[in-house]
Amino acid sequence: MSTPSPALTAKQTAALFNILTHHETYDEIEALKQPDTILSYGHPFTSEAPVANSSPKGSSRNSSRSNSKTSAKSTSPNGSMKSAKSAKASTDSIAASPVLQTLLRRFLLTLPGLRDLPEDFWSVRVQGLLTRLAAADLSESYDKGAMGTRKTLATAFSAMIESLVRGCLGGCPPSRGASDKEEKYDLKDAKELERAFNDVLYGVVYGDLIDDITVHVEKSADLEAHSPRIAAAVEYVILHLATLFHQVFILSPEGEYLRKLIESVHGMLPYAVIRQTLRMSNAATMMSGMLKLFLSKLSLGGFSNYIGLTKNANDGMNLLQRIISVVTGWDSAEFKKTLDKIEKRENAPSSDVLAALKAHAKASALVRASARNESQKSSQSIITIILNKSAPALATKLSTDQHAQCQEYYAALLSIRDRDELTTALCTQSPDLFTQTVRDLVGGFEPYIRAIHDKIDLREHVQDYQSFVDQFIAASKPQATGGAGAETRLPSVEDYVALLRTNRHMLYRWMHHGAAQAPEVRNVFKGWAKEAVVHFRKPGVEVAVPGSSAHVEGTMVESMADAFAALSEEVRGPLLPVLDAHAGHLDALEALSVGRMQQIIDGGSSTMAGPGIFLVSWQALLDSTLITPATPDGAVRRGKDVQNKTVEGKAGATDDAGETEEDKETRKEGEEARKKVLGSLPEGPDVTPVVEVMGAVFRKLIADAEGGSDSGSDISID
Incomplete structure (x- = not known):
């Protein structure tokens, strides 16, 4: 060898x-x-x-x-x-x-x-x-x-x-x-x-x-x-x-x-x-x-x-397809509640703005990909790009709060579309x-x-x-x-x-x-x-x-x-320090994984982090995911900037309409645990x-x- x-x-x-x-x-x-x-x-x-x-x-x-x-x-x-x-x-x-x-x-x-x-x-x-x-x-x-x-x-x-x-x-x-x-x-x-x-x-x-x-x-x-x-x-x-x-x-x-x-x-x-x-x-x-x-x-x-x-x-559908259809239908119903809730707010975006978002959600893959690329290059949110393409005056009239509502609205529209497409591909086509x-x-x-x-x-x-x-x-x-x-x-x-x-x-x-x-x-x-x-x-x-x-x-x-x-x-020379840094990072992760495993073995009862270097690899992929800017004009975010965020309408969302006080406490506890666990991970080069x-x-x-x-x-x- x-x-x-x-x-x-x-x-x-x-x-x-x-x-x-x-x-x-x-x-x-x-x-x-x-x-x-x-x-x-x-x-x-x-x-x-x-x-x-x-x-x-x-x-x-x-x-x-x-x-x-x-x-x-x-x-x-x-x-x-x-x-x-x-x-x-x-x-x-x-x-x-x-x-x-x-x-x-x-x-x-x-x-x-x-x-x-x-x-x-x-x-x-x-x-x-x-x-x-x-x-x-x-x-x-x-x-x-x-x-x-x-x-x-x-x-x-x-x-x-x-x-x-x-x-x-x-x-x-x-x-x-x-x-x-x-x-x-x-x-x-x-x-x-x-x-x-x-x-x-x-x-x-x-x-x-x-x-x-x-x-x-x-x-x-x-x-x-x-x-x-x-x-x-x-x-x-x-x-x-x-x-x-x-x-x-x-x-x-x-x-x-x-x-x-x-x-x-x-x-x-x-x-x-x-x-x-x-x-x-x-x-x-x-x-x-x-x-x-x-x-x-x-x-x-x-x-x-x-x-x-x-x-x-x-x-028609068989039992397996019916299960898929029913479950995705339940999801869509929850997302539609999010749409209705936003539309009924006193400070909701105008009907023209919401109509533009609906039209874009139904647009072709090429159109939506073009808007996404333009958003990344111009450091403008996907909402701003969509409205600028529809009617530039619409974007200038949005308040910060309305922009956030538009983002929630557009995310819910996409979630409904996803489930409709999945049902079509697997069940009805x-x-x-x-x-x-x-x-x-x-x-x-x-x-x-x-x-x-x-x-x-x-x-x-x-x-x-x-x-x-x-x-x-x-x-x-x-x-x-x-x-x-x-x-x-x-x-x-x-x-x-x-x-x-x-x-x-x-x-x-x-x-x-x-x-x-x-x-x-x-x-x-x-x-x-x-x-x-x-x-x-x-x-x-x-x-x-x-x-x-x-x-x-x-x-x-x-x-x-x-x-x-x-x-x-x-070419080779500048890469060697990067490899050295990554080798040190892997050693640190190995030590962290063994330490976490030992903590569980020693008899802890409420450990929120366990062993496994693969979990760090997973988190690295999530953290590097590109996310639209939170404001009309701003830097493109990464996954690590939205670690506690999920699409409104899903279980565990920050503004779930059916969330009880107990649910809120559990969610907050989860956010704190997530922040603590992820914060303890050494950042790789x-x-x-x-x-x-x-x-x-x-x-x-x-x-x-x-x-x-x-x-x-x-x-x-x-």
């Missing part, structure tokens, strides 16, 4: 790799909002706009079985890999999104169930849905003047998969010695938990831990009884997962809205009917009943489509790609569902899931203090830790039942896992279980360092110069490696 170039120290190399993977991952995720991104994505998508089969018979109630049969014929044991190979000719397509393409090819396209899907599933169904959503031009946080739900979730997803990207491209560190199975770990020491987790990673990637754990869970429903190493690693995972939940649902301004969204969907799912359907002993009958429950449409348009009298007539996608997925996983249903009573696991979601929702609400009166407090990280510890047996029981009673399914997915971890190995490291995948992963750090060394001294110089180079390195290497194993896991 080559060593890092002399131009960089080991810490500088790690810092450079951290910077580039962080920015490249989010850039590719953010690019998906552009309609043409998916066209240049590469396999399994096509470079032409998808042409969906609009025939209603193509999405009939029997399509799941036909899709399964079709995929079984078209996907030989090496079928999915042959399809992947056929797409390698287009390196330019790969270069469009090399990081996400690498993850998709190496892990998702080889996953049992997904690898058996027909090509139309990706190139027509999924690509069609992504194209629709991108073409809908959903609103930007910049225009709303606050962080949106999609921005919050997209940045969180990006921060979480960064580590996966680094492992896939840079390899799992081989310096972690695989511990003896019976080696002890101090569960009261955060560093010991971290050591155990790293030892487990090493054992999974380079050792035979996958086989060992599989044998254990086949015999026992207690995963932690496998070894002290596993027990300590589980505790490490629980602490980090609890911190993630707390960050998303408590500290995030969108947390209360997301919790109520989950609560609404959870309350509309017919769990009793689901369990009753699962009682059917025949797997085919059970699957047919479940598909009818969730995907059947009862409407005149659907019937006329089915018998051929009409084509693409609106055939013909052809119904959403329903076809779900049917295809069921068809792909049908053999595994049949095998599991024949051996395992799924009703108890559905009951476990329902119980866990109920407890999760309760844990995400203000908690009683236990004292006199009805005083409450914000949920803490410890509340989520307790939730996960209490319910971990549900997951263990599912793993045990699957491993013990469905061995054929167990072996298929174990084989996939053993092939997948090959992509996290560094070359030249001795392994206990050789993999069959030809790969070049694990060398990207060295390739990147060599590319940096090839830069001229004039500006790494823009590094990204500007090395970003395109890094992307090309990944694209070249992906285009010139095999997509994975040529050996069927089956």
